[in-house]
Amino acid sequence: MRLPRVVIAAAASGQGKTTVAVGVMAALTRAGHVVAGAKVGPDFIDPGYHELATGRPGRNLDPWLQGESRILPLLAHGAATPDPADLTVVEGVMGLFDGRLGTDGWASTAHVATLTRSPVVVVIDISSASRTVAATVHGLRTFDPDVRVAGVILNKAGSTRHADEVRRSVEQLGVPVLGVLPRDAGVSAPSRHLGLVPAAERPEAAAALDRLAEQTAELIDLDAIVEIASAAPDLDTLPWSPVTLPDRARMPSRRVAVAGGRAFTFRYAETEEQLRALGLEPVVFDPALDTALPAGTAGIYLGGGFPEVHAGALSTNRRLLADVRDAVLSGVPTVAECAGLLYLCEAVDGHGLVGAVPARAAMHPRLTLRYVTATAPEDTLLAPAGAEVRGHEFHRTRTTPGHGERAAWRLHGSAADGSPEGWSLDPAGTGSPTVHASYLHTHWAGHPELGLRFAEAVHASPHERSVDPGAPGVRSVVDARSTNESGTGGNAPAATNHPGSGNAHDPGEDLLEHHGDLETDPHxxxxxxxxxxxxxxxxxxxxxxxxxxxxxxxxxxxxxTRALARRHGVGEDTVLPTSGAAEAFVLLARMTDARRPVVVHPQFTEPEAALRRAGVVPERVVLDAADGFRLEPGRVPDDADLVVIGNPTNPTGVLHPRSVLESLRRPGRLLVVDEAFMDTITGERDSLISPDMDGVLVLRSLTKTWGLAGLRAGYAVGSPAVVGALARQQPHWSVSSLAASVMEATSTPAAVAEAEAATRETDLWRNHLVAGLRALGLSPIASQTSFVLVTVGAGVRERMRERGYALRRGDTFPGLGPEWVRIAVRDPQTIDGMLRELATVLTTQERIA
Structure with a gap:
């Protein structure tokens, strides 16, 4: 069969092959080609980006998991499904010749390239070399005569001169250079403890992909890549087909609930194809959002993902936890791989989950990443006693205990010889295991007998979830307002009596001293x-x-001080490092001799609290919610000689235009602008920091953006006279060495660019939150920062605490009452979980009213 194809490889990990491979897929797709994507190895995350780039399922090619004989059929299947592709782009793994340790490169990129007779384009990071790059290419080209290196893409070039030097040396070998990417051109996904963040968890991924496609089309010769792919020899193979049940035609289809959403992004495309061929209907549900299993569920498949990252949202979905627990304990056949195992545990990092597996899980400092062989120690849901499979493990959690009395597998290889792993359970006492929960990932195309055995159990099971499909789902948070509140999920966190959780004020409580951290709780x-x-x-x-x-x-x-001054383009004598913005408020209160101080509210209560502790009682100008908390300069008394205002304002999120604040400048007046959240604003466009700081003092905090609340790092920018007066009030060495180091590090151009990228992500996440609140019929204030203020009604915040979510109480801010809450912008998964519970609380409030 004719199958144009090319492998994108690298000299080592971290060279940029994922960025290049995804960029090539996206650019070719946008140029009108139908592109199929594949990944060498077991990785789940990269195929998610391939799917986003091509609009087709991402595939994996792994000789260890699938067997050498299935690599060509699976490649052909991916190229033909769901419709014929023009060409296939295969992303490699690690370095070109790096495979399973001790096997001379088994399952390496070179191994797959040889099996598929595919030409290879090598990506090389040239940031620390020039002509030596040619020696590297020469070695890669000649190391194995069966591997054909057809071209090179140079990544992270420092300059045009640098790139030209490398290009000349490589092309002298007769190897074409297909493109050069400058050092700052990479558009890559963020990483965390298991590598890249999955595309499904990044709402900005599509926009980033568009930018990457544009850069790739500009910097890489796509026509040359198509030409190389088209020159690949024809293949003698038939596409892979999933196995079927012998009497499939006589069997009615049965539903299998498949975990999806942002917390469960890991499953091979062939798994669902195999389920369908076996007479099962995979129905994806989101454990963070849906409040019951799909109607008609007769089996459950819980694949991989990051439940440890989203444990908070998962643990608060008590109705679904109860439904899943009831289904599993009643004998519904259930397969749980890695993340699925964690979800079935009693708790993950203290967050209560399903509790069907008698274990608790927690993050561990060491990563487990290995290929293993596994045998079934006895008959299980997936395999008969003695059956052998190949799989892989990829996790940074550990369970306590490490396995059940009846283990799912015994592992061999990679220092795991014969050790038991996982749980094989029969919770309903049926006489046969109905739960298979394990860290081990297997590929059902490589071991179709696993899917076949599971399908037989589902077809034979008498259990089927008879749930009204219209009642529990929370696909849309609008629909959730009409749902019934049922089920509690016994392992979910209970309400606490933590400070700040009550509705009424403590009579002795100074609301100006209240802070949001009083409202949090580990649960x-x-x-x-x-x-x-x-x-x-x-x-x-x-x-x-x-x-x-x-x-x-x-x-x-x-x-x-020097670094901060350079970062803002001001003189060093205008900058004062402080122990967070809170210290700056205290210094201001000690320094001032204002006759008519004014604080504009709602805003941080700390400035007024500091003034009052120093014996200064300011007047309040309270902005109106009906006007969207916008500032009318005329409301500030002309003779006010100290004016304190936040921008963007906490807790409203309103960003006052620079021109409005400039209009408040007066001779004899000190205008103090708290810009603690200005680094959450794209371009910091309305900051009052400038070379002319006469009559203006700006206070900044580094703790919010950089996760440093426990370190206390901030600074003030003002005229030399004002900064000098503040400094005279400051104790010796109030700013620690580590805080000073942070100020230097976060003032570099690279750090400023990273913070700027974070603002774009925050904008996307905030828009997601605002849209969800509006869908619930609420009217959030038009925030431009990392939190949203909204009125939800008195008592709702307390009800949300009972359901596992801490929202910031509004009545501690002058001008707001107990019906207001401030909600921090978090990732969409966390926000969706909160909206799910808020929808139920609001519905209950309406019924009571």
């Missing part, structure tokens, strides 16, 4: 605190670790 999903990251990014955490050795010396903030 609640935190939407009350506006810190973007759960921890500093790895590069910043590494820098902090490196500087721990400097702690014996007293802090020196001169480097931080």
């Amino acid at each position: 609640l999903v935190d939407l009350a605190v506006n810190v973007r990251l759960a921890a500093p990014p790895p590069w910043l955490a590494n820098r902090l670790r490196e500087h721990i050795g400097d702690l014996a010396a007293y802090p020196d903030v001169r480097g931080a």
